[in-house]
Amino acid sequence: MQWRNEQLFHLRQVKPLTEKDQENYFRNVVAKLFEQEKPNQLLFSYLKNNECIGYGGLVHINWFDKNAEISFIMKTELEKNEFKKNWKIYLNLLEKMAFEELMLHKIYTYAFDLRPLLYEVLEEFGYLKDAVLKDHCLFNGEYKDVIIHSKIKYL
Structure with missing residues (x-):
């Protein structure tokens, strides 16, 4: 929750999360994923080293x-240097699982x-820039493009 609130600038999250928001999300969304x-x-x-320094997955x-x-x-503090x-x-691990x-x-x-x-890392890993959605999202009163990169599993 803290990381998401600190990094709103690049997330599709409209407002900071509260503890109640977080609890509801885990109870009503995440917990049910295990049953599906x-x-x-x-x-x-x-x-x-057994410390959580990030999270993510496939959505x-x-x-x-x-x-x-x-x-x-x-x-958040790892964003600058790491x-x-x-x-x-992360991409290496995720690709193995996904593909x-x-x-x-x-x-x-x-x-x-x-x-x-981010785009440098993706392209270095073989992701192709599929699309640029012009002026797609409003951020701080200014429209921003959305860039979509993808990787396809070739047999």
Whole structure:
């Protein structure tokens, strides 16, 4: 909750979360995911030396078309000096799960156009820039583009 509230600038979250919001989300959304054979999201903690330094997973999973959006957020203080390193480790782990375990065909990101370090990492990892949605989201009174990168599992 703290990380999300600190990083509202790049999330599709309209307002800061409260503890009640967080409890409701875990009770009404996350807890129910464990009961579903094909949940619409799979979330994981990202640990370093047994300390949670991030979390994310696959969201908006489309089991029929075999695609999902990548989600990841890390501890705010790591963003400045360890952003690329953690994204690379995370993508490596997530791709193995998405392509080898879940047999997904495609994974993708949906990101506001204000994170150039993210696009560098994605493209270094073989993600292609699929689309730019011009003036797609209103942020601080200004419209921002959304950039979509994806990777397809080729046999």
